[in-house]
Amino acid sequence: MSNYTLAVIEGDGIGPEIVSSAIRILDKVAPGRFTYKPVIAGGKSIDIHGVPLTDEAIATCKNSDSVLLGAVGGPKWDTLPGHLRPERALLGIRKELGLFANIRPARLYPVLKGACPLRQETAEKGFDMVIVRELTGGCYYGERGRKQDADGNTIAFDTETYNQTEIDRIAKVAFELAAKRGKKLCSVDKANVLESSRLWRERVHEIAKSYPDIALSDMLVDNAAMQLVKNPAQFDVMVTANMFGDILSDEASQLTGSIGLLPSASLSNTRCGMYEPIHGSAPDIAGKGIANPIATIVSVAMMLRYAFTMDAEAERIEQAVDKTLQAGFRTGDILDNGTTPLGTKAMTDKILEQL
Amino acid sequence: MSNYTLAVIEGDGIGPEIVSSAIRILDKVAPGRFTYKPVIAGGKSIDIHGVPLTDEAIATCKNSDSVLLGAVGGPKWDTLPGHLRPERALLGIRKELGLFANIRPARLYPVLKGACPLRQETAEKGFDMVIVRELTGGCYYGERGRKQDADGNTIAFDTETYNQTEIDRIAKVAFELAAKRGKKLCSVDKANVLESSRLWRERVHEIAKSYPDIALSDMLVDNAAMQLVKNPAQFDVMVTANMFGDILSDEASQLTGSIGLLPSASLSNTRCGMYEPIHGSAPDIAGKGIANPIATIVSVAMMLRYAFTMDAEAERIEQAVDKTLQAGFRTGDILDNGTTPLGTKAMTDKILEQL
Ligand SMILES: CC(C)[C@H](C(=O)O)[C@@H](O)C(=O)O
Ligand SMILES: CC(C)[C@H](C(=O)O)[C@@H](O)C(=O)O
Numbered sequence: 001m002s003n004y005t006l007a008v009i010e011g012d013g014i015g016p017e018i019v020s021s022a023i024r025i026l027d028k029v030a031p032g033r034f035t036y037k038p039v040i041a042g043g044k045s046i047d048i049h050g051v052p053l054t055d056e057a058i059a060t061c062k063n064s065d066s067v068l069l070g071a072v073g074g075p076k077w078d079t080l081p082g083h084l085r086p087e088r089a090l091l092g093i094r095k096e097l098g099l100f101a102n103i104r105p106a107r108l109y110p111v112l113k114g115a116c117p118l119r120q121e122t123a124e125k126g127f128d129m130v131i132v133r134e135l136t137g138g139c140y141y142g143e144r145g146r147k148q149d150a151d152g153n154t155i156a157f158d159t160e161t162y163n164q165t166e167i168d169r170i171a172k173v174a175f176e177l178a179a180k181r182g183k184k185l186c187s188v189d190k191a192n193v194l195e196s197s198r199l200w201r202e203r204v205h206e207i208a209k210s211y212p213d214i215a216l217s218d219m220l221v222d223n224a225a226m227q228l229v230k231n232p233a234q235f236d237v238m239v240t241a242n243m244f245g246d247i248l249s250d251e252a253s254q255l256t257g258s259i260g261l262l263p264s265a266s267l268s269n270t271r272c273g274m275y276e277p278i279h280g281s282a283p284d285i286a287g288k289g290i291a292n293p294i295a296t297i298v299s300v301a302m303m304l305r306y307a308f309t310m311d312a313e314a315e316r317i318e319q320a321v322d323k324t325l326q327a328g329f330r331t332g333d334i335l336d337n338g339t340t341p342l343g344t345k346a347m348t349d350k351i352l353e354q355l
Numbered sequence: 356m357s358n359y360t361l362a363v364i365e366g367d368g369i370g371p372e373i374v375s376s377a378i379r380i381l382d383k384v385a386p387g388r389f390t391y392k393p394v395i396a397g398g399k400s401i402d403i404h405g406v407p408l409t410d411e412a413i414a415t416c417k418n419s420d421s422v423l424l425g426a427v428g429g430p431k432w433d434t435l436p437g438h439l440r441p442e443r444a445l446l447g448i449r450k451e452l453g454l455f456a457n458i459r460p461a462r463l464y465p466v467l468k469g470a471c472p473l474r475q476e477t478a479e480k481g482f483d484m485v486i487v488r489e490l491t492g493g494c495y496y497g498e499r500g501r502k503q504d505a506d507g508n509t510i511a512f513d514t515e516t517y518n519q520t521e522i523d524r525i526a527k528v529a530f531e532l533a534a535k536r537g538k539k540l541c542s543v544d545k546a547n548v549l550e551s552s553r554l555w556r557e558r559v560h561e562i563a564k565s566y567p568d569i570a571l572s573d574m575l576v577d578n579a580a581m582q583l584v585k586n587p588a589q590f591d592v593m594v595t596a597n598m599f600g601d602i603l604s605d606e607a608s609q610l611t612g613s614i615g616l617l618p619s620a621s622l623s624n625t626r627c628g629m630y631e632p633i634h635g636s637a638p639d640i641a642g643k644g645i646a647n648p649i650a651t652i653v654s655v656a657m658m659l660r661y662a663f664t665m666d667a668e669a670e671r672i673e674q675a676v677d678k679t680l681q682a683g684f685r686t687g688d689i690l691d692n693g694t695t696p697l698g699t700k701a702m703t704d705k706i707l708e709q710l
Contacts, residue, residue, distance in 0.1 A: 087547050117584050119472055139515060144550040149518065156554035157516040160494060164509045190598070192442050195499040199511035225602045226609035229472050229584065243545070247580045247602060254581035 004308065005035045007064035009057075012043040012086060013281025014291035014344075015070025021293030021348040022068065022300045025320075028355050029313040030304070037064055041093070042072025042086035043281075052089040058096045066307045067093070067274040070296065071281035094135050099266035099274055100166070101173040102133040102245065103302070106232075106252035106262065111325045112334055115257030118229070127232035130181065131252055132174040133245025135266055137166045138196070140242045162196045162241065167203040173267065174239035175211040182236035184215045188224045188244055200241060221248070228252055253278050260292035260333040261321075263299035265306050275303040289343045292331035294321055297351065320354035359663065360390045362419035364412075367398040367441060368636025369646035369699075370425025376648030376703040377423065377655045380675075383710050384668040385659070392419055396448070397427025397441035398636075407444040413451045421662045422448070422629040425651065426636035449490050454621035454629055455521070456528040457488040457600065458657070461587075461607035461617065466680045467689055470612030473584070482587035485536065486607055487529040488600025490621055492521045493551070495597045517551045517596065522558040528622065529594035530566040537591035539570045543579045543599055555596060576603070583607055608633050615647035615688040616676075618654035620661050630658040644698045647686035649676055652706065675709035 008023070010016040026034060039057045046052050052072075061067045073086040082088075093099070107128035108116055116123035142159030149155055171187075178185040187204045189197035201218055208216045219227065221244045227234060228251050240248060253259045259279045267273040277295030285291055298321060305314040329350045332341040342350065363378070365371040381389060394412045401407050407427075416422045428441040437443070448454070462483035463471055471478035497514030504510055526542075533540040542559045544552035556573055563571045574582065576599045582589060583606050595603060608614045614634045622628040632650030640646055653676060660669040684705045687696040697705065 082547070082553065085547065091548075117474055117477065119474055119478075122472065123474075140548055142512070146550060146554065153518045153520055154554060155516060155518040156551040157497070157514055158549045158551050159512055159514050161510060161512040163504065163511075190601075192437070192440065193446075193495055193598075194513045195501060196511040196513050198437065199501065199509060222601045222605040225580065225606040229606060229609045243548075244602075246545075246577045247599075250577040251580040251584060251606065254584045 003033060003035060004065040005037055005063070007039045007061045007067040008036045009039045009041045009067065009069040011041065011070040011072040011281060012074045013071055013283045013286040015072070015281055017287075017289065017291050017344050018277065018293045018296040019068065019070040021344055022296040024348055025297050025317060025351060025355070026300050028352055029316050030310065039067075041089040043074050043077045045089065046077055046080070046084060046086065052084065052086050053092040058093065061093060061097060062272070064272065066272055066303055067097070068300065068303065069274055069276035071277065071279065073281050074283040074286075091140065093274060094266060095141065097272060097274065098136065098268040100134060100136040101170055101267040102135040103177070103265040103267065104131045104133060104249040104253070104262070104278060105129070106131065106249070106256055108256050109258060109261060109325060112258045112261070114336060115334055116255065117257055118232070118255060122232070125233050127235070127255070129232065129235040129252065130177060130237050131245060131249040132170065132177060132237060132239040133249055134166065134170045134240070134242050137162050138242035160194065160196050160243070162199060164199070164203055167200050168207055169269070171204045171207040171239060174237055175207060175214055178214045178237040179211065183213055184236035186217050186219050186224075186235055186238045188219050188221050188238055188240035188248065190221050190244075191218070192220060196241070204239070224248055225251060228255060258334050259295070260331065261294045261298065263295055263302045265299070265302045267306060271307050273303070273307055275299040289345060290332050290341070291344050292333050293344050293348050294331075297321060297348075316355060320351050323354045324350045358388060358390060359420040360392055360418070362394045362416045362422040363391045364394045364396045364422065364424040364427075366396065366425040366427040366636060367429045368426055368638045368641040370427070370636055372644065372646050372699050373632065373648045373651040374423065374425040376699055377651040379703055380652050380672060380706060380710070381655050383707055384671050385665065394422070396444040398429050398432045400444065401432055401435070401439060401441065407439065407441050408447040413448065416448060416452060417627070419627065421627055421658055422452070423655065423658065424629055424631035426632065426634065428636050429638040446495065448629060449621060450496065452627060452629065453491065453623040455489060455491040456525055456622040457490040458532070458620040458622065459486045459488065459604040459608065459617070459633060460484070461486065461604070461611055463611050464613060464616060464680060467613045467616070469691060470689055471610065472612055473587070473610060477587070480588050482590070482610070484587065484590040484607065485532060485592050486600060486604040487525065487532060487592060487594040488604055489521065489525040489595070489597050492517050493597035515549065515551050515596075515598070517554060519554070519558055522555050523562055524624070526559045526562040526594060529592055530562060530569055533569045533592040534566065538568055539591035541572050541574050541579075541590055541593045543574050543576050543593055543595035543603065545576050545599075546573070547575060551596070559594070579603055580606060583610060604633075613689050614650070615686065616649045616653065618650055618657045620654070620657045622661060626662050628658070628662055630654040644700060645687050645696070646699050647688050648699050648703050649686075652676060652703075671710060675706050678709045679705045
């Protein structure tokens with residue numbers, strides 16, 4: 001049995017606490033299979049090295065079989081200039097590792113439907129979608145800057161740009177995923193306004209020809225923002241550009257009412273991907289031992305499945321989490337009336353017991 | 356008393372039905388004050404003139420004191436190339452008339468809280484916000500196109516661009532509006548990624564200095580998409596760029612559960628603005644006499660208030676609509692269990708009775 005190296009970025013805020021929980025789980029389901037290489041990035045890297053991401057950090061990630069990230073950022077670094085902020089670490093890793101496909105499941109955990117912000121009948125019906133967000137293109141990485149016009153008026157600009165290859169590869173990831181799920185793909189764009197969206201739509205339909213079993217639909221982004229609220233159950237897999245995906249995937253996760261449970265994967269064309277909870281570094285509760293470790297734990301399950309095809313181990317983790325929730329154990333963020341919250345470590349212990 | 360000219364674009368689908376209702380109301384509250392100049396635009400213009408917007412149509416709008424629009428578009432024109440689609444008429448009018456400020460209220464009508472897609476406690480609490488969307492800048496009007504890279508790979512691009520003047524004037528509109536309402540303004544951007552957002556944020560904070568009574572906050576667009584679902588009551592006035600505003604204002608209107616009631620105004624630096632319901636042309640129910648006329652009727656109220664400072668007349672209309680709803684009258688789109696739907700004309704009659 002091969003041994004894998006995992007670059008581990010604990011990050012800031014609650015990062016170290018939740019990552020340590022996830023590693024306890026990983027060591028239990030796959031004992032001795034992973035060697036951990038700690039990587040410093042984000043706020044902590046700013047404090048130590050003066051920059052959010054060093055070349056050494058990138059190199060360690062690149063030389064690992066995958067990357068596990070807690071969360072980066074916090075108010076301490078919020079007043080720094082843009083290029084020195086903790087989130088630059090995220091953008092840098094995505095680009096340097098070629099992590100072009102961000103996979104964000106948003107499903108309503110039936111035991112937690114009481115936390116769903118939507119009306120009861122929508123929550124009862126439930127939903128289970130995956131948003132595939134393009135992660136290394138669009139206006140996140142296009143040319144940007146400022147200039148002065150003739151009157152001395154400052155102009156700022158950003159460029160949304162996509163090429164054929166970028167669209168084709170993300171479309172394929174989405175079609176493949178839809179093929180393994182409900183066989184429905186909704187491609188979201190703003191083709192009535194943007195040229196990049198028109199190319200997006202053309203290419204997605206071109207790629208669709210190789211996936212005759214998948215029901216493809218197009219939706220405008222403004223309509224998608226409405227449909228998510230109105231009837232989230234209509235979606236199986238959604239694929240969209242970087243900025244639209246940023247907005248819609250956050251909206252979709254909020255709809256579950258339990259962002260403390262949602263994992264994400266950022267994938268490249270090699271095995272090496274990055275896995276992280278979708279929530280942030282929650283500086284307000286950092287160090288208190290009360291953060292919910294589940295999103296990070298199920299991110300590890302995603303990693304086992306996507307990077308190492310250790311599907312059985314992934315399933316064991318997911319089932320242990322489900323059982324723990326079914327047994328009524330809760331951290332503070334997903335508390336029902338009348339239950340007592342567990343801390344990070346106690347919650348992890350409960351999940352370990354189910355393994 | 357002055358007489359005003361109103362350019363009237365009935366448009367497509369249910370457009371003619373709802374506009375005719377709105378004009379009956381207008382003639383009742385302001386008899387003899389308005390002369391109507393019919394303008395053909397959108398799908399109907401494509402059918403007659405081969406283009407969605409003619410120079411003559413633009414000229415008539417420009418020479419009027421304001422523009423009332425039903426809705427444009429429909430499946431008939433959906434397969435035409437982009438520059439020939441009905442929605443080009445909208446984009447053209449906005450630019451030609453300099454309608455840089457789109458004002459979109461999203462409030463939960465208490466009598467219709469049962470239609471709110473959010474959980475009961477959120478609906479009970481209610482919400483009442485106005486989204487101020489910049490409407491003639493950003494990636495809607497920036498340079499766009501396609502090129503080929505060295506490998507023959509097609510690249511498409513769009514440019515998000517804002518200058519100081521554009522941001523300053525929309526910020527002022529938003530601050531003025533907040534001053535007349537709850538004195539809270541939330542400016543939404545993506546300043547952690549976009550240069551145009553960083554300029555946006557700088558300028559909004561600069562303009563804020565002239566409005567010391569307004570509580571200004573900044574929010575990232577992905578967070579805003581979440582907060583709208585989580586706690587819409589936190590918002591009073593929101594101001595944002597064209598594309599973000601397109602997405603967030605549609606999300607916010609969906610949260611009311613009754614988009615058939617929501618008006619909008621698109622304002623310039625002159626009195627001449629455009630007023631229209633936020634819903635579309637609903638081709639599926641066109642010509643059936645069942646469309647909800649309320650959004651168009653309250654758009655007329657907005658017009659009276661914003662363009663002609665006829666506040667008393669605006670209020671009369673809004674109160675008549677409220678009373679009609681309170682009396683239990685409903686069109687099919689906002690039907691409660693057990694009520695019988697009224698058609699467009701009958702609903703308009705009921706509102707007229709209240710005037
Ligand atoms: C921190 C920020 C740059 C980032 C993004 O916009 O991609 C975050 O919102 C995310 O979704 O991971
Ligand atoms: C039809 C379309 C171009 C338009 C827009 O995106 O502005 C519409 O969605 C709107 O919000 O008025």
